[in-house]
Amino acid sequence: MLRRAIEQIVRREGPRVLAGLIRALGDFDLAEEALQGACTRALEVWPARGMPEKPGAWLATVARRRGVDELRRRRPDVALDGALEEVLASPEPDPSTVLPERDALGDERLRLLFVCCHPALAPAARTALALRTLCGLTTQEISRAYLEPEPTTAQRLVRAKRKIAEAGIPFEVPAPEQLPDRLAGVLEVVYLVFNEGFGATDGEAWIRPGLCAEAIRLGRLVVELLPGTAEAEGLLALMLLHDARRAARTSDDGTPVPLEEQDRRLWQREGIDEGLTVLDRAIARGAPGPYQLQAAIAALHAKSPGPERTDWRQISALYGALLRYLPGPIVELNAAAALAMAEGPERGLAWMERLSASGALDGYHLLPAAQADLLRRLGRVTEAAAAYRRALAWVRHPAERAFLERRLAALAEG
């Protein structure tokens, strides 16, 4: 019982102190090993001598000592800087001593966040590193989440850590003039993790909820570390609102259920309420951005009792605004679909036909699928069937294929 409790605390506190440890020791691997050692030590010492008042501070202090000890062992000839020297001179703290919480724990994690999301690292390495160091996932957990062999993930992490050390990526919060760009990079990493969990493009599982939960944790962390950042709140709201619909997004056999057919009773009120609250707070800051706009669209869906009562005019207008931030064919496709709902299938269809003719979405199954849907509503059955067949030629995910096949079959019966 006690062991379980201690394990839980160690798992919760570990990632919180890792950031400071990495910076103090200047080495990711050494910091991880030292923290691992301190956690093991906690499981030995705490049951006998009692739990420290500030378990995180105890872990950090013990880990620092172990790390510095190891540094000294590896390079006995190199002088350590004064602060590290001091760490070694002090004895292992007794759990009963109340240690000062390392000041500005949040600052350390913020620095680590910017390091993990640095544009000088490969995108896949950024997400893996963030999950490893900020969420405390094991390499095995990350490899499972990304459906890749464990050695691939391990290799990715090793390369990223090596690049940070060897290229000299600094542990610092970007200068004010760089901050907007770099913050966008951080939010992108978080959203990538979420999307990977929310709409897998290959593999068996359509939704991998573990990754969604981790992304939301990261999103909360960013909001906590950079208070008052409207877009960070916008992203958190967006993820909460999407995630609240998760249970309704697939049927029992795993095929995706489109928004208009989802059983809205399966949507989680709690997540929706929190998402709406966070979004309101973000919008009140008067600094609009693409994540807030996407969250606002999701919020209109979440608030609507049914597809026919959704405020499609406002959604269509929000997509128009979003296109100014994120011009691109995929956002256009969504805007066209919203326009179809707001002003009739013909208007949406005309836009989609222009998109189709531009060739920008060749190979993207959701365009012909959306066209098929509108043609079906207009009763243009033959054209709808042809569009479904085009979509089927491009679709990759088995669950989505099954869905399109069902639609095509229903068309023939209809």
Place this chain on the structure above:
Amino acid sequence: MEYIVLIYGDEKAWNRMPKAQIEQVYGAYRKYTEDLQKAGVMRGGSELKPTTTATTVRVRNGKRQVTDGPFSETKEQLGGYYLIDVPNLEAALDWAAKVPSAQDGSIEVRPLAPMS
């Protein structure tokens, strides 16, 4: 830390450039070099003569092979470099972004491996 800032650009475009514009680019480079010196971070650097002057040497099985041209044909060619000493990659990238050719070419930043 010491970093080398490698400047890649389209040599053909450079060769076609009108004289007045070339003078302008050189002016920008003179200014940039001065800025590096004033900041005390400049350790060296130079423009390189075009790749038509390049010769590549390989020794295979003890035999020297000499070929005309750069080691590989690329769309953008190495045209010059700076050697700078700055605290970290962030500072190095800030300087790299200010290289005049960053506007149309590509700047590669690599830390030097200390001699051991």
